[in-house]
Amino acid sequence: MRRKDIIIYILLTIVVLGLMILGLFLGSVDIRSFDENSLYIIKHLRLPRVIMSVLSGAGLAVCGAAYQAIFRNPLSDPYTLGISSGAALGASIAIVLGLDVFFFSIGGFAFLFALLTVWIIIRIASVGNRLHITTLLLAGISINFLIAAIISIIMVVNQDSMDKIIFWTMGSLSGSKFSDIAIVLPFVLIGIVIIRIYARELNALLTGNDTARSLGVNVEKTKKIILFFSTLMIGVIVSYCGVIGFVGLIVPHIIRLLVGSDNRKIIPFSIFGGIIFMLVADIISRVAIAPSELPIGSVTAVVGAPFFIYLLYNAKKKLNQ
Amino acid sequence: MKEAINDIILEVNNISYALREKNIIEDISFSLKKGDFYSVIGTNGSGKTTLLRCISNSIQPTKGNIRVNNKLINKYSPKILARYISVVSQHSEFLFDFSSFQVVMMGRIAYQKLLQTDSEQDLIIVEECMKKTSTWHLKDRSIKQLSGGEMQRVMIARALAQQTPLILLDEPVSSLDIHHQFDIMELLRKINHENNTTIVIILHDLTLALQYSDNILALKEGKLTYFGKTHEILTKDNIEDLFNIKAEIIDNKHIIAQKNEIL
Numbered sequence: 001m002r003r004k005d006i007i008i009y010i011l012l013t014i015v016v017l018g019l020m021i022l023g024l025f026l027g028s029v030d031i032r033s034f035d036e037n038s039l040y041i042i043k044h045l046r047l048p049r050v051i052m053s054v055l056s057g058a059g060l061a062v063c064g065a066a067y068q069a070i071f072r073n074p075l076s077d078p079y080t081l082g083i084s085s086g087a088a089l090g091a092s093i094a095i096v097l098g099l100d101v102f103f104f105s106i107g108g109f110a111f112l113f114a115l116l117t118v119w120i121i122i123r124i125a126s127v128g129n130r131l132h133i134t135t136l137l138l139a140g141i142s143i144n145f146l147i148a149a150i151i152s153i154i155m156v157v158n159q160d161s162m163d164k165i166i167f168w169t170m171g172s173l174s175g176s177k178f179s180d181i182a183i184v185l186p187f188v189l190i191g192i193v194i195i196r197i198y199a200r201e202l203n204a205l206l207t208g209n210d211t212a213r214s215l216g217v218n219v220e221k222t223k224k225i226i227l228f229f230s231t232l233m234i235g236v237i238v239s240y241c242g243v244i245g246f247v248g249l250i251v252p253h254i255i256r257l258l259v260g261s262d263n264r265k266i267i268p269f270s271i272f273g274g275i276i277f278m279l280v281a282d283i284i285s286r287v288a289i290a291p292s293e294l295p296i297g298s299v300t301a302v303v304g305a306p307f308f309i310y311l312l313y314n315a316k317k318k319l320n321q
Numbered sequence: 322m323k324e325a326i327n328d329i330i331l332e333v334n335n336i337s338y339a340l341r342e343k344n345i346i347e348d349i350s351f352s353l354k355k356g357d358f359y360s361v362i363g364t365n366g367s368g369k370t371t372l373l374r375c376i377s378n379s380i381q382p383t384k385g386n387i388r389v390n391n392k393l394i395n396k397y398s399p400k401i402l403a404r405y406i407s408v409v410s411q412h413s414e415f416l417f418d419f420s421s422f423q424v425v426m427m428g429r430i431a432y433q434k435l436l437q438t439d440s441e442q443d444l445i446i447v448e449e450c451m452k453k454t455s456t457w458h459l460k461d462r463s464i465k466q467l468s469g470g471e472m473q474r475v476m477i478a479r480a481l482a483q484q485t486p487l488i489l490l491d492e493p494v495s496s497l498d499i500h501h502q503f504d505i506m507e508l509l510r511k512i513n514h515e516n517n518t519t520i521v522i523i524l525h526d527l528t529l530a531l532q533y534s535d536n537i538l539a540l541k542e543g544k545l546t547y548f549g550k551t552h553e554i555l556t557k558d559n560i561e562d563l564f565n566i567k568a569e570i571i572d573n574k575h576i577i578a579q580k581n582e583i584l
Binding site: 072073074196197198200201203204206207208210211213214215216217218219256260261262 | 377379398399400402404406408410414418420424427428430435479
């Protein structure tokens with residue numbers, strides 16, 4: 001690693017720690033003194049929430065970078081492709097069926113439905129052995145429509161599960177517990193490590209399947225491994241934090257502008273970018289209309305959706321040239 | 322005529338490739354010798370690209386088999402095969418920004434382990450290959466900003482970085498002006514002579530095929546109609562048969578063609 005990179009990583013770590021500390025003190029209840037009450041809030045409510053922001057931010061950003069490489073599509077993100085919604089549907093179904101008493105059944109359902117969504121969008125967008133870029137996005141967006149409709153129906157039919165299900169559709173970090181973190185942490189860690197291991201292969205995949213194969217990449221195997229682990233991360237993150245969109249779109253995109261397209265750099269920097277983005281979004285969600293809270297998914301969407309439109313607009317200009 | 326078995330780098334045995342039960346190429350057999358320069362010619366739709374994609378293992382022939390160094394091509398792992406065969410395609414689209422240097426470095430993937438950083442040797446090889454193709458001055462330029470000729474030279478540098486005894490090229494000069502066409506052909510001849518690399522190139526320009534290649538593979542309607550020494554294959558009659566045009570060959574160097582009026 002070059003010295004310049006090390007300095008940047010140290011600076012980023014300082015920013016992350018600063019934001020984490022800020023996240024512990026800001027919120028609907030002002031922390032003025034360290035009495036017993038405040039310490040309880042910090043330790044049991046805000047600390048797990050801040051840690052969950054870190055994990056979900058890192059995981060979502062890295063997944064976005066991975067999907068963008070696998071699908072060769074700079075507009076890919078777990079949310080725009082409908083994968084997060086698939087996971088939310090799986091989680092909702094597990095709740096309605098009363099399966100949440102079993103360990104990891106919600107996470108497992110979320111993962112299976114996310115994987116099913118990946119399979120469906122690939123089927124829809126495949127032309128020969130190529131993925132059609134706009135069709136892929138259309139497929140993802142249509143799946144979002146479909147799942148939103150199914151989830152509304154589930155909510156109306158099961159009024160008593162409504163609150164729990166709304167949580168999945170808008171995203172929330174407020175109920176995070178240390179026991180949740182213990183489950184999310186290993187999945188995010190393993191997922192990120194695996195994706196980083198295949199970063200060079202992901203670079204080659206960006207040049208096309210045939211080219212990657214002729215360069216010596218086992219294309220099918222690499223894609224399966226990356227899709228499996230990134231989707232597993234999405235399933236687990238969504239089952240504990242709900243759908244938080246656009247993190248995986250915005251973060252890798254900005255990182256790419258700063259450091260170029262080499263995934264060996266994009267992935268580690270996206271970890272930091274995702275964490276910073278999520279910590280800031282979480283703080284905004286808590287202080288914007290305090291003492292009430294905004295769903296974090298709506299905060300990221302307010303920034304993310306216009307960004308997505310901007311990217312579409314640019315892509316259109318390029319196509320018309 | 323006896324050929325030493327280890328002189329043969331690639332052997333194609335009776336391959337066909339069918340799409341929706343229609344044969345794109347049919348019952349093709351030939352073998353490639355080490356260090357030779359082959360041009361593949363034929364009309365559009367005659368199956369040239371399909372043949373090349375079979376040889377590069379991008380697609381599997383529906384019948385027949387291909388052997389590389391006397392071993393079936395589909396028995397190789399992608400990594401090992403990438404040390405034998407490299408490919409330069411007609412168009413390379415880059416949706417993401419990579420520097421020319423990074424693109425050429427991708428040619429070293431076949432020699433790198435997962436997570437391994439680019440070694441000192443990789444850096445030396447990439448520099449050598451870029452200097453040989455006169456692209457070293459472009460190393461920090463984004464691949465998206467290169468002209469057609471520069472782009473193809475970078476792609477050839479990447480193929481060189483793979484250090485393969487065989488390079489396949491699918492119409493690398495079709496979209497270039499005449500000056501850059503000769504540039505690329507001269508470069509390929511240099512690689513062919515200096516590294517003893519076998520070159521297989523799809524060409525539309527018969528004059529280039531005549532001037533640069535030792536051997537010709539001529540395809541017509543999916544079949545290998547002619548295969549042999551360039552001067553024996555590129556005759557007036559054969560060209561007329563392949564392309565349905567009237568051809569004149571001048572000084573064994575130039576081919577002048579005009580539309581065949583007798584239809």
